[in-house]
Amino acid sequence: MHVPDGFINAPTSAVTAVVAAGAIAVSLRGARRELDERTAPLAGLVAAFIFAVQMLNFPVAAGTSGHLLGGALAAILVGPCTGVLCVSVVLLMQGILFADGGLTALGVNITDMAIVTTVVSYALFRALVKVLPRSRRSVTVASFVAALVSVPAAAVAFTLIYAIGGTTDVSIGKVATAMIGVHVLIGIGEAVITALTVGAVIAVRPDLVHGARGLEQRLKLRVNGELVDAPSAPAAVTPVAVRTSRRALWVSGLVTSLVLAGFVSYYASSSPDGLEKVAADHGIDRKAEQHASADSPLADYGVKDVEDARLSGGLAGVIGVGVTVVAGSAVFWTLRRRRAADDVSPASTTSVENV
Template sequence: MHVPDGFINAPVSAGTAVVAAAAVAVSLRGARRELGGGPGEAGERTAPLAGLVAAFIFAVQMLNFPVAAGTSGHLLGGALAAILVGPYTGVLCVSVVLLLQGVLFADGGLTALGTNITDMGVVTVLVAYAVFRALVRVLPRRRSMVTGASFVAALVSVPAAAIAFTGIYALGGTTDVALGKVFGAMVGVHVLIGIGEAVITAATVGAVVAVRPDLVHGARDRLAVRLELRPSPLAAVPDEMPRPTDTNATPATATPATAADTTAADTTAATTTAAPAAAAGPRRSTRALWISGLVVTLLCAGGLSFYASSSPDGLERVAADNGIDKKEEKHAAEDSPLADYGVKDIADTRLSGGLAGVIGVGATLVVGSGVFFVVRRRRDRSPAPAAEGRASDPVTGTSVTATER
């Protein structure tokens, strides 16, 4: 659904650019919370995953799949990014992908970059995340329900983007085409594309849920480990134990209290206080998942992309059938050595496309990871709110918040 230059007039393109810039600015601020930075925070594990998610979206967008005679579709990625790394970080992921596609691969107009970010990034992320969160709150706390919710959220997000494009076209379309005709054609074909989007999103989210449910941002609170609180063995010891009289014994006040002298009530309180920390679990490395994901991403971009459908995607087909593309302009980066997802001067189609895909994955990974690293560093340097300060409980040794103390 990459909108080329010339489909939308200059004033509306400028307006969507302002909307996109504002959305990116808000997302940069909101992503600080999602990416985290403090030791032990779940967000700390999100940061390395976010760059990989952006690269994966780039790679899978190269895999156009047939949806009807002479028409193909591809992943938009907003739903996948929002569910895995959060809505703010998700907008940034899709924005990085669209920027590199426009600049390096001449895919999506440069003057239409704001339109594409607004439509494919902001709209899909907001709609998908809202639907997903609504579903996981009412569905049973099961991993299969999270996968099912991601399927529905992705399915809904694609026609929503088609409706958004129709609205933008109604405001600034450069050709005189009946709005009802554009709406029917766009929504009809993108409902079919949405099925493919839903399958890819659900399969990816399901794979992550199966091995690392703590990394699924959108369902982290629903997939948290539920601990059963059991009384400590010390709780069975009576508060007052009969002791033999010893006139030479040191008075109780002279002996420092030890953990063994903790009462049952204190023990229960300590166990309750430690429960949130235990629920979070020990920090686990994301290295294995990251490496596996990168291998899959490179295989998609460097190998499977050769077998992608060569038919025009949904927007291209609708535009050609309805005359929306009459005033399409040449892309400013059409002379790029990577234009049209091929390396210039390499005659072998398979090698040219595969190499271009690998280069695109690398560029997206570097740029995306760089953005998320900077965002996270800014979070690290920000002073922690007083309410979130942590200290050690003098009795249990458990890390507790200032409010808990």
């Protein structure tokens, strides 16, 4: 659903840029509360994983494909504020390096794909978790539903933005019907990917899943036909083992992202995605402009001057994952260090000096 340059007029694009900048500023402050030494590395990995999976367009209808948006996945794994930043980093890398999503439309894309999907999905996710049984399975089910709804919500948001600042005279009713219809189907794919990923992380490190915090249940034992709480077991996991487990998860996630972007992406659907199909069918793209980075060495997810399509796309995917994980990790580690600095308050320093 990357909106190119020329779909939305300049004033509306400017307003969405202000909205996006404000949301990112709020998210930077919120992410400092969400991130700690365990989740800061995971956040950078989540951004890289979203970049990789977005390269895997899957067919959803005749001549149409879809791809992960990632807002629900990021929000549930690392928190809503950090999630907005994760998707924003991905969109920024795609727009600058790969000519995917217009640069003048960056505010539109962040508002639609990062803010709307994250806010809608996480609000629905939290509501579902409160009414469902307190279990890991409930987190997975809530993830599926939240991701499913987030995609048509983004389609509605685009339709509203287009109604305000669209550059072509197209019936908004037709745009809304087409956009919501195809993105409900894409939402199913988004839901499956999100639920499988969240479920996989919960299976190995539930403590790292932001949306699963506070849902642990005491082990029950049946004694004389009645269920009673099992006695608390002594801590058997050492800090070294925890760090090793976290490192193993990070490495396996990075390797998976590299394989998806560098190899599996070659087999992705070549059909236009939902927005591209609707734009072509209804004339929304009549005033589309060439991307400012169209001459980038990585434009269109291929390495310039590499003739072999498989090798060109694979190298571009690997480079994209690498750049995204580095950029994302730098942002999130900086926020983590800022939080650590804030925790050392003047009041606590004074108390120590007075002892």
